[in-house]
Amino acid sequence: MTKNLQLAHQTAVQQYRTQVPMLGSIWANKNFYLSPESSGTEGRWRSYPYQVALLNWMTSDDIEEFNWQKSRRVGYTKCLLAATAYLIEQKNRNIAIWQPTDGDAKDFTTDEVEPILRDVPALGNKLKCEVGAKSKYNTIEKKVFHGATLDIKGGKSARNFRRMTKDVAIYDELSAFDLDIDGEGSSTEIGDGRLDQAPFPKSIRGSTPKTKGVCQIERAVESSEKIFYRFVKCPKCGTLQRLEFKNMKWEKGKPETVYYKCLSGCILYYRQYPKMDADGRWQTIDGYYYIDKKDQFYDPDNKPIPKPRRIGARIWAAYSYLRPWSYIIDRWLAANKEAKTGNTTTLKTVINTLLGETYEEKGESVEASTLENRGEDYLLDGTIPNDVLVITVGADVQGGTIPRIEFEIVGYGLESESWSLDYKVLPGDIEYQQVWDDLDEQLKRKFIREDGVELGISCAFIDSGYLANEVYRYTGPRRKRNIFATKGVTTGTLCNPGTWQGDKRNKSRAILRTVNVDDAKTIIFNRLRIEKHGAGFCHFPSHYTERHYKMLTNEEKREKRRKGILVGYEWIKIGANEPLDCRAYALGAFEYLNPNLPRMKLRLEKQAQVLAELQENPEPTTPEQQAQQLIEKRKKEIKNQRRKRGFINSWK
Secondary structure (H helix, E strand, C coil), rough: HHHHHHHHHHHHHHHCCCCCCCCHHHHHHHCCCCCCCCCCCCCEEECCCHHHHHHCCCCCCCCEEEEEECCCCCCCCHHHHHHHHHCCCCCCCCEEEEEEHHHHHHHHHHHHHHHHHHCCCHHHCCCCCCCCCEEEEEEEEEEEECEEEEEEEECCCCHCCCCCCCEEEECCCHHHHCCCCCCCCCCCHHHHHHHHCCCEEEEEEECCCCCCCCHHHHHHEEECEEEEEEEECCCCCCCEEEEEEHHHHEEEEEEEEEEEEECCCCCHHHHHHHHHHHHHHHCCCCCCEEEECCCEEECCCCCCCCCCCCEEEEEEEHHCCCCCCCHHHHHHHHHHHHHHCCCHHHHHHHHHHCCCCEEECEEEEECCHHCCCCCCCCCCCCCCCCCCCCCEEEEEECCCCCCCEEEEEEEHHHCCCCCEEEEEEECCCCCHHHHHHHHHHHHCCEEEECCCCCCCCCCHHHHHECCCHHHHHHHHHHHCCCCEEEEEEEECCCCCEEEECCCCCCCCCEEEEEEEHHHHHHHHHEEEECCCCCCCCCECCCCCCCCHHHHHCCCEEEEEEEEEEEEEEEEEECCCCCHHHHHHHHHHHHHHHHCCCCHHHHHHHHHHHHHHHHCCCCCCCCHHHHHHHHHHHHHHHHHHHHCCCCCCCHHH
């Protein structure tokens, strides 16, 4: 009888038993798994020392807002997934994750969410259907669990924020969201409104930073109550300090020699970093800090304090276990070398994605008067400089009362030094064949270098903003000659991947390759300010007039403000600017080719050497004999190269 009473009592008590949630970092180490589709290494998750606090903060009920400004390679996405899984499995929270676009949301579901449903049983077992099954409980946009839901949506449209009541709002890559969504405010303003009825509301924002002054993650972090940095302990002197790029030192041109100079002067190497991190802690500049094992915050006097309601955190690639410090320095040196040519795109990427800092842009303009005395005589004798290695064309199509095609032929050399080889205006409406015939004749032109080597046009980009179908009709059959339709956009890379235009059954359909004209114009203006011949310098022939330079510089990059607040930068047209558009498209064509210029230089020099030898020995005299001699010489060179690469010679 007593036994039956005890059993009945245990059964009754079991109904009221609740699960005591463990810390987020502990749960992740116990349950989370790195899926092969989305991880460099497959296997059970183990938090790096610096990730422990971040996971605890992302999953704490006391912290309502967590803002994480980070570089890549610090495990942000995996921490985000682990925190999401924890909040669903341990706390039955209804969550919405917003990505910058609908496409990003779909990719995030396919590449990240669905693999963890399969590989993390603690989460997958809570799904209201079989993992991987087609069900209303398991769609691209929505996952329904026992006691919780997960919505994954794009953040371009305000409607994707409506009709939802959530406990947790997550904004992945916040800096890539529009600053204002359909006139209703920022994504965080709209999305956090979905948390009004939550007993423990939580907003998680994370992103690599972008442009200084308009970067949303920078603003979010700066508005936090406390901003934490990872402080590590020097293994030699014990000094606690945060890693800063300015304290990294290396021998000139040798990234593999990089070391970190401690605040006390100690020399530290990357191999010592894991111990430094293991002995470190998250701390503010003014001395507030967090102890992982106790899940407790302290003031500078070592007294416990309540958890801040709004926390910000910053971390960069020096803390990564996936890339050594030498990788950061290698990328930094390469980006700065490219920046000397006027192209700061890679430098901006390195600052944003490796240093984890915003990139400061400024208003840009160039005075035409500074270019008027730049004219050179390199075209007077009918030849082009030997430094020209590849030639591209950018063409701007105009309609209206004076229909025409304007185009520039640009030669490029080492380190993006450029020579304008010609600028022409072909009158006529592109609805008529004559103007296309005239353009075709121009694109077949050959140019002779001073050393006698002949160069043709390697690629041409033709604007399709006016009567696009006519441009497609012309460029489609000529795509094997690298003649493409183009269009200026303000997103993506300098030259974006091509898209097919027209009927799929048409073998001559065209390819449209868009050019990020904002980036192109920034590069062009940077290069126009270079005054010394060499990397990035722009050469112009002596016959170009003041009008050409005026039109080339007839845009300015200005601050864009809304209600007095800086929201970005934009290029403003201040007059006719066809030469600038042509130069931008020619640059896009050069970017598409992505030529190996040092190798091309060697090949062209060999051709020049052969031509010089023929001039010294005029026999044979006929073109056929000269061609045959060139063929025989080339065969001999190939035979010698094969002999040098033979099996026996390879052992010498």
